[in-house]
Amino acid sequence: MKRQVSESSLLNPGSFKRILFIGDITGESALEALERQLPLWRTHWRPDFVVVNAENLAVTGHEASSGFGMTPAGLARLFGLGVDLVTGGNHSWDGPYAAEVHRDMRVVRPLNYSAHAPGRGAGIIKREGFHLGVVNLVSRSALSQADAPLDALERQLQIWGDSVDAVVVDFHGESVAEKLSLAFAVDGQVAAVLGTHTHVPTLDTRVLPGGTAYVSDVGMTGPGGGLQGIAPGPFVESLRSRLPATLPMTLATGTTEFGAVLVTLSASGRTALSINRLDAAHGDVRLWQGAGAVAEREMEPEREWAKGAELRVLEGRNDPC
């Protein structure tokens, strides 16, 4: 059942921590769109932490399998928007700037990959005494030589112990069953397991019985109208020929899609109360399809402008699973 929720009911006093997570940012047009959208989300939803997956931030080559990655200039623009930490995936090491990118402590790459590859797989964001641990994992379906993701995560949780207040996991992979299995395996131990990589947003936002927020895929933030943000030509060619594509990889040119979720932590801070999708397809601020009530927060006087924004909540499951 769909219900309209008045803005005042969403924006009342409260102190629950909020994490805004944005999925696979794909290409320059997505970055430009995010430069317009993220300040609105930050003003309106006031997240305490902003984490983004940016493995497709830049196009650095002609093939979809290896032609993405990040650049220092692109990362600087993200950090300038208030992004706290950047995650990656199978494209973490694409492009000529990979070594430089991974010297930045605000960038993490899959934890369950070779220790000899540049970068680190986990990071901690510290803000106002709260320590948020972020772990990046990759599935073997996305990176065939990856180690077992659950083993790597459990080792990291043991290393951190009580030194972090909450943990968010970006699990980058194809398989919904694998992502859910991992989420259930650590249900109650981490605040959220958020899927990335497919670039397709899924509607299964839920809070598991132990309090772990989950979504199979956050979805990309990138150009629509194509195939995972990419013009379909090389993929169609390859499907027909069963050979590597000869056509160069180019990005799609449709309207930007925003894949993003807002996770609200419980009072203890260790688990989650809710997970909701944010969407801005029409330039307004909309909250839709979520699980659990959004923790309420005071609206500052200078935020009065937002009262004109269209706000919609599609009722999600509030019961466990």
Ligand SMILES: [Fe+2]
């Ligand atoms: Fe990926």
Ligand SMILES: [Fe+2]
């Ligand atoms: Fe991606």
